[in-house]
Amino acid sequence: MGKISYYTEEGLNRLKAELTDLKTKGRAEIARQIAEARDKGDLSENAEYDAAKDAQGLHELKISKLEEVLANARVLDESTIDASQVSVLSKVKIKNKKNGAEVSYTLVSEEEADLKAGRISVGSPIGKGLLGKRVGDVAEIKVPAGVMEFEVVEIAR
Template sequence: MGKISYYTEEGLNRLKAELNDLKTKGRADIARQIAEARDKGDLSENAEYDAAKDAQGLLELKISKLEDIVANARLLDESTIDTSQVSVLSKVRIKNKKTGAEMTYTLVSEEEADLKQGKISVGSPIGKGLLGKKVGDSAEITVPAGKLEFEVIEIDR
């Protein structure tokens, strides 16, 4: 059994769509490539055939991993999120105590993380450091660049 992960409805739907796409279009493309390579003759010295079979193996591995993720996915109800402390799907505004810079992040699962959209993983150093904190709490977080100290300014959903 895989690791249980929590997703927003949007994130889970995106995973299911990707899985469906790989199972339909992805498998059809690979089957076509294998058929074309097979038509070119001797399979013992056919690099195209070998490459297509390797691609098929990688595709099936990716499909298997996605099926496991989807099977162990749990949908989070955003309306039940406790905003008194930082948790999954919390939108948290933090202030770097050293520089005074403010940032707003939404804590999401690993697969939904996208820094450009302000979504960080609960498994990241900052995500782990913020979990369970309340407004006004300080969090000293060790990141690759060293130690950073943040103050939680606001928690929302």
């Protein structure tokens, strides 16, 4: 059994839509490529056919992995989350103790992470380091550049 992952309603719906798309349009496209390659003659020396069959295998693997993720996915109920400490779906404003720069992040599952949108994974070094912290706490987080200290300035939902 895979590990349980928590998602927002929006994130879970996006994964379901992706799975539906892979099962319908994706499979139809792969079948078309295989049929097209098969029509070109002798299958024993047909590199295009082999490539299409390989693509089919990879496509089915992707579907299988996404089905496993969805089977272990749970929607987070924001009303049950303690807003006094950093947890999944918390919007956190942190201040770099070294240079005073402030940034805001929303902590989300790995699949929903998007740094450009200010959404970081709870599995990332910064995400892990912030979990459980409260306003005023200082988190010492080991990053590739060394150890950084961040002060939790604000926690919101």
